[in-house]
Amino acid sequence: MRLSVVSWNVNSVRLRMEQIAKFLNSIDADVICLQEIKCQEHEFPRQAFADIGFPYIHIAGQKGWHGVAIASRYPFEANELLPFCRRGEARVQAIVVSGVEIWNFYIPAGGDVPDRAANDKFDHKLEFYERVSAHLKTRNKDHPLLICGDLNIAPGEFDVWSHRQMLKIVSHTPQEIDAFGEFITSGELYDPFRDAYPVPEKIFTWWSYRAADFRKSNRGLRLDHILLNPALKARTTGDITAKIHDWVREWERPSDHAPIQVEFTI
Amino acid sequence: MRLSVVSWNVNSVRLRMEQIAKFLNSIDADVICLQEIKCQEHEFPRQAFADIGFPYIHIAGQKGWHGVAIASRYPFEANELLPFCRRGEARVQAIVVSGVEIWNFYIPAGGDVPDRAANDKFDHKLEFYERVSAHLKTRNKDHPLLICGDLNIAPGEFDVWSHRQMLKIVSHTPQEIDAFGEFITSGELYDPFRDAYPVPEKIFTWWSYRAADFRKSNRGLRLDHILLNPALKARTTGDITAKIHDWVREWERPSDHAPIQVEFTI
DNA sequence: GTCATAAGAG
DNA sequence: CTCTTATGAC
Numbered sequence: 001m002r003l004s005v006v007s008w009n010v011n012s013v014r015l016r017m018e019q020i021a022k023f024l025n026s027i028d029a030d031v032i033c034l035q036e037i038k039c040q041e042h043e044f045p046r047q048a049f050a051d052i053g054f055p056y057i058h059i060a061g062q063k064g065w066h067g068v069a070i071a072s073r074y075p076f077e078a079n080e081l082l083p084f085c086r087r088g089e090a091r092v093q094a095i096v097v098s099g100v101e102i103w104n105f106y107i108p109a110g111g112d113v114p115d116r117a118a119n120d121k122f123d124h125k126l127e128f129y130e131r132v133s134a135h136l137k138t139r140n141k142d143h144p145l146l147i148c149g150d151l152n153i154a155p156g157e158f159d160v161w162s163h164r165q166m167l168k169i170v171s172h173t174p175q176e177i178d179a180f181g182e183f184i185t186s187g188e189l190y191d192p193f194r195d196a197y198p199v200p201e202k203i204f205t206w207w208s209y210r211a212a213d214f215r216k217s218n219r220g221l222r223l224d225h226i227l228l229n230p231a232l233k234a235r236t237t238g239d240i241t242a243k244i245h246d247w248v249r250e251w252e253r254p255s256d257h258a259p260i261q262v263e264f265t266i
Numbered sequence: 267m268r269l270s271v272v273s274w275n276v277n278s279v280r281l282r283m284e285q286i287a288k289f290l291n292s293i294d295a296d297v298i299c300l301q302e303i304k305c306q307e308h309e310f311p312r313q314a315f316a317d318i319g320f321p322y323i324h325i326a327g328q329k330g331w332h333g334v335a336i337a338s339r340y341p342f343e344a345n346e347l348l349p350f351c352r353r354g355e356a357r358v359q360a361i362v363v364s365g366v367e368i369w370n371f372y373i374p375a376g377g378d379v380p381d382r383a384a385n386d387k388f389d390h391k392l393e394f395y396e397r398v399s400a401h402l403k404t405r406n407k408d409h410p411l412l413i414c415g416d417l418n419i420a421p422g423e424f425d426v427w428s429h430r431q432m433l434k435i436v437s438h439t440p441q442e443i444d445a446f447g448e449f450i451t452s453g454e455l456y457d458p459f460r461d462a463y464p465v466p467e468k469i470f471t472w473w474s475y476r477a478a479d480f481r482k483s484n485r486g487l488r489l490d491h492i493l494l495n496p497a498l499k500a501r502t503t504g505d506i507t508a509k510i511h512d513w514v515r516e517w518e519r520p521s522d523h524a525p526i527q528v529e530f531t532i
Numbered sequence: 533g534t535c536a537t538a539a540g541a542g
Numbered sequence: 543c544t545c546t547t548a549t550g551a552c
Binding site: 277329330331474476521522 | 543544
């Protein structure tokens with residue numbers, strides 16, 4: 001079967017439901033992983049997702065901030081995950097669909113100061129990565145796994161608009177790039193986006209709201225990711241396609257993140 | 267010449283500019299008097315009004331609350347008015363267009379408790395009426411005058427959805443009805459709406475946002491008025507038409523007030 | 533710049 | 543329910 005997975009930090013699912021429907025009606029996704037839904041479970045627009053063919057929904061919400069949700073065309077099972085977020089915020093969830101485990105993360109942004117001692121938010125972010133990496137090392141590697149979400153790190157030189165200027169900015173500091181590398185190594189994760197858009201092409205999934213014209217300045221970052229573990233990759237046949245739907249960022253009152261999509265046959 | 271005057275409490279002119287343009291493009295107004303613009307003068311969307319044929323604008327704004335503005339197809343002169351509002355809020359303005367003076371009021375709502383001693387907002391509202399009435403008595407009655415705006419009183423039995431239930435509610439208490447009567451008497455004002463919609467027809471210009479379906483419950487009030495003094499009425503030839511554009515209240519994210527319109531030839 | 537929250541007003 | 547303001551987050 002063909003499985004098409006989207007990841008999108010929507011920055012308020014209630015405010016963006018019309019755009020989500022418009023987007024999902026114009027592509028061929030089976031599963032959409034949302035971050036920053038910014039609502040509680042009972043406030044989630046379940047019916048609107050059901051109306052466009054995504055009746056199976058798993059929500060991890062909280063009041064006002066953060067929050068993740070997965071909507072699917074097909075039934076799935078929910079899995080419990082370890083407390084990667086030490087503050088207990090709604091940033092993590094896991095499901096199993098067609099034998100593929102999917103982890104949906106909204107990893108903390110980490111504040112402004114890239115110093116673990118001076119900035120607890122930065123420490124919190126790195127500890128989140130450390131906990132995930134530790135778990136990946138002990139996890140049964142035979143189980144197919146896809147990890148996606150707003151991981152809030154742009155790991156590569158060509159994942160940021162200016163490698164030189166971004167090295168001091170949280171999301172692209174050496175410490176974070178190391179943590180991201182340890183995470184990738186721990187899970188032996190495969191990034192299909194860099195096959196679809198080979199280096200040295202710059203690719204971004206997020207552009208600040210503060211830019212008057214994001215296309216013109218194009219000061220973006222690649223903060224959103226969809227990654228496959230070896231067991232999942234081995235299960236696929238044919239091409240694995242990866243797309244960044246940056247045209248959605250051009251809509252009226254958009255999220256600051258673009259949706260990304262990976263498609264494969266298992 | 268034919269003169270068509272609209273009065274509309276828009277509840278934020280910046281948020282409602284598209285609706286204002288859509289409305290003005292579908293009727294034949296010459297002058298629109300706005301209340302609750304909720305912005306300062308420099309924040310007013312002057313260009314948007316100019317673009318739809320209303321380049322002459324007079325604004326009395328303040329930060330965040332209240333605020334009145336007049337936009338016109340034709341040039342006019344601004345007049346100073348007495349301080350009817352003892353708190354100095356942006357609730358009053360006057361212009362003269364084609365020899366007709368127009369007063370645009372956003373009279374205080376008056377709070378919840380209909381008791382001048384216990385509720386200063388209620389006292390403020392009645393004092394506003396008293397000051398206007400006193401001024402009308404001394405004003406030169408030969409000068410044509412139109413008074414319009416959100417006057418925040420529904421004076422008649424058929425200006426409210428339930429006369430019995432509203433008598434205890436601010437906007438339709440006996441004290442306010444008396445103050446409104448004194449105001450009408452002082453200026454010998456003519457209300458063209460009750461000729462257009464004769465008693466006992468109930469007519470409203472405002473419906474609470476709290477009603478799920480304002481058409482269904484129809485618990486409205488007639489708080490907005492356009493009134494003519496005898497000198498202006500004597501100057502007119504032919505019919506004076508009066509319309510309540512309640513269809514605008516059905517739009518998406520509308521103001522809680524409907525625009526009202528009076529048209530005459532002078 | 534664009535979200536959420538909360539208060540205060542209507 | 544729907545506006546404003548203000549603050550905080552990103």
